[in-house]
Amino acid sequence: MKKSFFLFILIALTALYYNVFAQSTSPSFKVDIKGDGKQALILIPGFACSGDVWEETVQHYQHNYKCYILTMAGFAGTPAQTSPDLQKWVADIAAYIRQNKIDTPVIMGHSMGGGMALILAATHPELISKIVVVDALPCLMTMYNPAFKAQEHLDCSAMINSMTQMNDAQFYQIQKMVIPQLLADTAHLEQVVQWGVKSDRKTFADMRCQYGNTDMRNTITTIKCPALILLEPSFASVKPAVEAQFKNLLTANMQYATKGLHFIMYDDKEWYFQQTDNFLK
Template identity: 40%
Template sequence: MFKQLIRSTVFAAAALVSALPACSAHAAGHPAFNVKVTGAGAPVILIPGLASPGEVWDGTVQRFCVTRQCHVLTLAGFAGTPAIEAPLLPAVEQQLSAYIAENRMDHPVLIGHSMGAFLALKMAADHPEQVGRVVVVDTLPALGARQTPNITAEQLEAMAAQMRDRFLQTDNAAFAAQQRRTAGTMVTCEADVERVVGWSLKSDRRTMATAMYQMLADDLRPSLARIKAPTLVLGGVASFKAFMPRGDVEAMYRSQYQNLSGVKIELADSARHFIMYDDADWMYARIGQFLN
């Protein structure tokens, strides 16, 4: 009986979210992203990762935005959204700060996945007065320093440039095969793999390459000390199992986030990069505890 009551409550909440009016915010003032707004209440901004559309957060919206207002972004150039000429990551950061101010949001929660989490950290470091809380879903502040923590800025830039150039020079067939192999390491279910691959193949490749370059060439570790917002970091361990013991994964996360005061780090043993697909209940439970 108790389980049936819980199930009925969850279904009712999901139906309520589906019934709430949603609108896409006018893009004139922020061409770097589209926004889908759902619900009412305290604001939550959800930022997807590289090549992903806002729909990657559909389950999260259903779970948390009955009593909150969700602003779900889809970034320019990703998953069929028209690209822009300006470098994407700086444009998103600048325009998102303006969007928060224009809509008079009172310290919104930022939830980001992968590159979206990198952007959430940048926002919290560069605009600490605007951000309330941050949820990081599977990213590191210095992705290029995973294996070489003391890598120099020059080495990071050279590595990122090499990856960008390789990405752009690959022919279409090889690119599609590469995306399928990569997606297979990031999410477990085959249907989810195909979904992620489909988003990549609909994305503007130059935008993807430039965004990857911008993220990999940057090192946010020194900037973390400027973040005032309480921050929850969620990581997926399953992608590392073949080449890194769990203890080393945890040590890597703690080392990269050591400059962020009060950070809470939790790792999901059963999830790969797309935690919202591989172990949604685990992710929702930890976000719920953090936000309440």
């Protein structure tokens, strides 16, 4: 009896150990690899999006680049982490580059992924050859509040509670209202809505909160590689404020799209490829 009891405890502790271990080491992203080029191109999607947001970009570049297409944990149906952390996500991308011996890749990021590209190039400048930032700013919140200051220990629980308490129908309706303000191309509209709907609700809220609390205006000083910054047309009307955010990025090549909204790779595709082609040559 005593022997059986101790065996039970051993099994329970082992199960607990593996459960905790699995949670603490769950990957920050999944990776799909396409293309056979010698140069590596790592593509980071934006908030709540699948790596499939880069599908046309990959088709365009896969013959000259080896494309590493990321989807971040908890987004678009990808398994979520227990405690997602934006800075840890960036550190894990850097670790992936080192572990897989990817030689000075180009990093391309959209929206929050563009912010992650800036952080990655600033914190690991030795790893990166170039970055392409598609409609992201070093500190988005200052466009709404010029006096914004990032908080060291921000409490995201209110946003998380609000988001997780919604039912599926409510959350879907919010996505249906928000995404048309970001995407003019109706052909991709429902797909982007569904990526949000399939995202883990806690991750969705937590990352929105964390990214909204991010200020890279000083940290981008350490970026040494060439940086192409592609911005939606609306930012052209507030150029002084936008370009002030990038004053510490001495390698920045800033270009404003000719039409469309936030998803530039969809809304102004011809212009987008013209800019990226010229930059990557």
